[in-house]
Amino acid sequence: MRKIIKIAVLLGLIGALGGGGYWLLHQDARQPQIAQPQKKQPQRTEVKQLKIVALGDSLTQGVGDTTPEHGYPGRIAKAVNHQTKIPTTALNLGKEGDRSDQILQRLKTSVEQQTAVKNANVIVLTVGGNDLLKVLQGAIVGHSEAQVSKTVAKTVPEYEHSLGQLLSAIRTYNPHAALFLFGNYNPLYVYFPKFNAINTSVANYNEVNATMIKKYDGYYVPTFNQLTYGQYQDGQARQNLIVQANEVGTNFLAALSSARLQTDEKNNFLSPIDHFHPNAKGYDVMTKALLQKMLLHDSWKYTK
Structure with a gap:
């Protein structure tokens, strides 16, 4: 009998504890939750004036542009000002x-450039075109496309090292x-669409x-x-260029000299003066590409 009583008491205690646990759980649920303090987002302040410094070669200097803008630097200053309403200036330090x-040497020896930077x-920065051109001038004469591409590929580590030194200094x-x-x-x-070695070489340097x-x-x-492709952006248009193009073979420089004697430019975005540098439309393209990238990565808008 006593054993039965003990079991009954024990069951009663378990039931009481269970009920108490249920009550405590529901009481806790009824209690108002204490709000956790929110971390304050750091408030960013826009710069009062934006200073753009453009370093590089002829593509920064604006060679080929017949407008008063002289390349992309003046254009990008206006475009950024228009987009952000922040007063913007651009200093053009490009040299053809x-x-x-050589860009690095000018920077290291000019206190004015260092201060501006x-x-x-x-x-x-625009860089690499003249590094590649120097290699191509020696590699292209009397050599096949495969030989040209191989020669350029060997110079990639040297260019990578040189560019690294310039970027490190900046x-x-x-x-x-x-x-x-x-x-x-x-x-x-557009003049030599069959000569793929130049496209390949530019792509190698661009990868660097x-x-x-x-x-x-x-x-x-x-x-x-x-x-590169100008108005010939679709595959069919480029295929038509290839069909119409003459074979260049190893007489590339002679073919190039002949092309440069033409008064018209076949690429609507390049200058007819030298068939090499962008014209006003070409610099508009560069400016648009730069503006899009700047707006995507816009830490420059704010004080540090």
Whole structure:
């Protein structure tokens, strides 16, 4: 009998504890929840004035542009100001013919350039075209496409090293500015669409630009398709060019000299003056590509 009583008491205690647990759970659910403090988002302040510094070669200098804008720097300043309403200036430090090592040398020996780079919110760079051109001038004479491509490929590590030194110097003077690097294009494609070695060579050097700029916390701005193919953007249009093109063989320089004697330019985005640099429409293309990339990565709009 006593055993039965003990069991009954034990069951009663378990039931009481269970009911108490149920009551406690529901009581806890009824209690008002204490709001967790929200982390305040840091408030960002827009810069009062935006300073763009453009370094590089003839594509920065604006060779081929017959308008007062003189290339993309003046255009991008106006475009950014229009988009953001932030007063914007652009300093053009481009020089025709400069290779990566020469751009670096000018920067290292010019206090004015160093000061400009240090004070910049945005730094834009065109480089690599003249490095590649120097190689092609020696490789293209009397050689097959395969030989030209092989010769250029061997120079990629050297260009990578040279570009790395330039980007490192820029970051030494200014670790925080937004940094944008243009890719290059093939200005001769519309005349020699069968000569694929130039496209391949430009693509190799552009790959260096795209890879290296990431290592220095910057952004790559491609323009290859629009400026290389001009108005021949679809496959059929380019196929028609290939069908109409003459064989170049190993007499590339002679064919090039003949092409440059023409008064008209076959690529609507390049200058008829030298059949090499962008015209006003070409620089509009560069500006649009740069603006899109800048608006996508817009840390430059805010104070550090």
